[in-house]
Amino acid sequence: MTTAYYAEDGTLTISITEKAAKMLRNFARKEGLDDEFGVKVGVKGGGCSGLLYTLSIEKEAGLNDKVIDNNGVKVFIDKKSYIFLAGTELDFSDGLNGKGFVFQNPNATKTCGCGNSFGV
């Protein structure tokens, strides 16, 4: 069972591990963005199990995005995706068999083999 992550005020949040935060800062720097960036996380239909994680580095949040600050990195998330991602931890799996960024999502009742797709 994946643990759900809560903010200090007791609400479900999106958590970023230190390793994932470090990798995100590296990617942002490569894209020419220093401290002023956020990671946009989202969900769209598709993938083996029905829903697919999306991840991108953005300069600023979208108009209706929720903004969460975690481990020094801003997370931008649209409200519809938040319903599927509340309580999720974003980690980074490195090494030869590493999967890159990995979502540990407590809402997922099933996850496909590669970990990029989930169902609720």
Place this chain on the structure above:
Amino acid sequence: MAGRRTPLYNATARQGASFGDWAGWELPASYGDLLAEYKAACDGDADHDSSYMGRVKGTGEDVLDLLHRLSTNAVVSLEAGQGAPTVLTTDRGRILDLITVLNLGDHIQLLTGPQASQDVIEWIDKYTIVDDVEFEDVTSSTAMVSVIGPKGPDILGSLAGIELGTFAPHQSARVAIAGAEGYIVRRDLADLTRCEVVVKSHDSEMVWQEIIGVGVTPVGLEVSEVLRVERALPGHDGELGESYNPLETGLWGSISFTKGCYIGQEVIARLDTYQKVQKHLVSFSFSPDARIEAGIKLAKEGREVGQVTSVVKVPTTGELIGLGYVRKEAAEVGTQISLAEEAGSWAKVEAQALPFGPGG
């Protein structure tokens, strides 16, 4: 309860149709001469009211991208005028519906199974989170006429003022027939030419009369079912559904094995890689004395190996032919299988279904 009627009910009734209930619709079963209808479809030109097939209009920038992520075939790059069959599958790789995706330029049109349009819309809606898409059921507000037979492209093409003979599979074009605007799509039944015209419901009688007016023979559901079963094509009523996966149904040509993930892909890819497809859709001939109907079980060496799903009588010969799913050990062409509850009678496998070819 009487079934739904298509916008062409009155026009087909005037043509002498006798009606029957099928998939929730009250449809022309025949026009009185099955042999003439069958010959017209095979050798000349025949028209069939296929308005019972579901039609869904999709608009928005992400329609093709979303369908590409949700279904088996690669549809994201379809240009205006192009189309492709694709299968909506569950996350367990089971068939929800076999649909055709058409890029009509200003919007996308989905052709679904009968009574499936709402289910398809709801399924897509379930997986629409942030995409710019809108889907509208246009089954009732439009009508569809299939012109079947080798002379169909010339006849329909001259009415519409376009060259249909060179159309690729699933190619479509905007047309006007007798002033009624719509589109024509080429959706052959395997080796048998079929062009389908879709217009607004209120124009459909006029278009139907135009087609009938140049001597095209109307055919009912009985003959269209014979044409389908003869070619081992799965029907929405008997061979498509959550009991089957697309590989069992032989829908290889509607699956992309290289485009990446879609719902159910993991299961379908594994079935392919490890050759774990356990049963196949096949066509049958039967022993002359067999009393056969859909649902009859088939056995080999005392063990149940399958079931008949469709049975039709060929008008020219009076022979019964059918479709059914059988386990792989009994699915080779030429295999003779016993009817489980009728000693001495048999079904013989004539062909394995490959509706859209072997794929690749």
